Amino acid sequence: MFLAWRDMLFARTRFLLMGLVLGLMSILIVIISGLTAGLVNDGVSGLKALDADVIAFEDGTQTDSAFTRSVVNLDDTDTLAAVDGVEEATPMGLSLINARNQEGAPIDLTLVGVEPDSFIAPEGLPAINADRVPGQPTITTRETIVSGTLEDAGISIGDTITVDRLETEFVVTGFTDDQRTFGHVDLAYVPLDTWQEVHAGARAGEAPADYAYGQASVIVAKASGTDTDALSADTGLDVRTLEESFGSSPGYTAETMTLSMIEWFLYIITALVTGAFFLVWTIQRSADIAVMRAIGATRGFLLRDSLGQAVVILALSILVGVSLAVGLGLWLETTPMPFSTEWGSVLGGAAMLFVSGLIGAFIAVYRVTRTDPLSALGENR
Helix, strand or coil, rough: CCCHHHHHHHHHHHHHHHHHHHHHHHHHHHHHHHHHHHHHHHHHHHHHHHCCEEEEECCCCCCCCCHHHHEEEEEEHHHHHCCCCCEEEEEEEEEEEEEEEECCEEEEEEEEEEEECCCCCCCCCCCCCCCCCCCCCCCCCCEEECCCCHCCCCCCCCCCCEEEECCCCCCEECCCCCCCCCCEEEEEEEEEEHHHHHHCCCCCCCCHHHHHHHHCCCCEEEEEEEEEHHHHHHCCCCEEEHHHHHHCCCCHHHHHHHHHHHHHHCCCCCCCCEEEEHHHHHHHHHHHHHHHEEEECCCCHHHHHHHHHHHHHHHHHHHHHHHHHHHHHHHHHHCCCCCCCCCCHHHHHHHHHHHHHHHHHHHHHHHHHHHHHHHHCCCCC
16 A cells, blocks of 8 residues: 555545545434434334234224224234234233323323233233223223333322323323333323223213223234234234334334435445545546556556555544544433434444445546556656
8 A cells, every 4th residue: 555655645635625524424324323213212112112023903904003093802812812823912002192290281192001910011000900890980090100201301200190181190100211102202001991991082980881991902912933924814903013013103114214215325425425536536646557557566456555545544534433423422312302322323334334435436446457557658748
């Protein structure tokens, strides 16, 4: 890399400007990857915490907002659990509600109804009281465990959360250890029978129709290695993997696709910018390359020299840019912005940026191997 080092020292201002552009692109890539991860966590962290493999929806439910559109019977839980390969199954209800705290401040919540002894239920939920009289509301204690992020929003243990219009009250008895959200709305876990009353629109002290106590939104199951198409055919339900169900969170697909497209455009722009820079630089130093060829330098030597120059610039620029972006990202995590620094995404984005820039540089400097020394020297006579 004799010629490459001398070039970088001689034209250090140009290379510093190029490094600055690549560094800024690195920062942008890391910030966008952090926003993508943050939006995913803010949209489906409650689903990711289910520790499940598949989710069964009502057959025919459209993908968008499937959790709030789907209605399944509790009997379908036993049907799904009886299929070979299914280890465990439990019903789950999910509704987006408007509520208020005991001071009257509005709160948006995703009310999640679960069986307290199931594998998806947080510890501390009251047991479902089976002594309900037909035609009367459930006598299960109305308590809730809410997402840990609500504690930062001013909710405390012992506070009362009231569902708007229904006036049903839930007492906060605990918080989850981590963020639990669905569609950017915090989760509140309640026993399944109290969720069924809210979902049916029964006011406080009133009971819905008896059939409401036999319904849920979906069935959550552990069934690793089982084909979802086979499960759907055996049960008559629309069975999807947990990852596939993320698309039913409001805005999830649109947000992730938009940010992913921005990332890929940045990779393409990086390749074009890097390639254009080295193309212009190669043309400007064609005389030097011709002299090197005339005194016996091989094409392979010149190609390695030019690509080594690109590797040094890309590596240093991306390293500095990523370091600054990670520091900025750690600060953004302390703000209300949905941002999450995930090292896998950071390193993957940096690697993609490096590879795309190297491809652009390779295409540009390939002309080095095609340089004819006599022609290049003759151009400067």
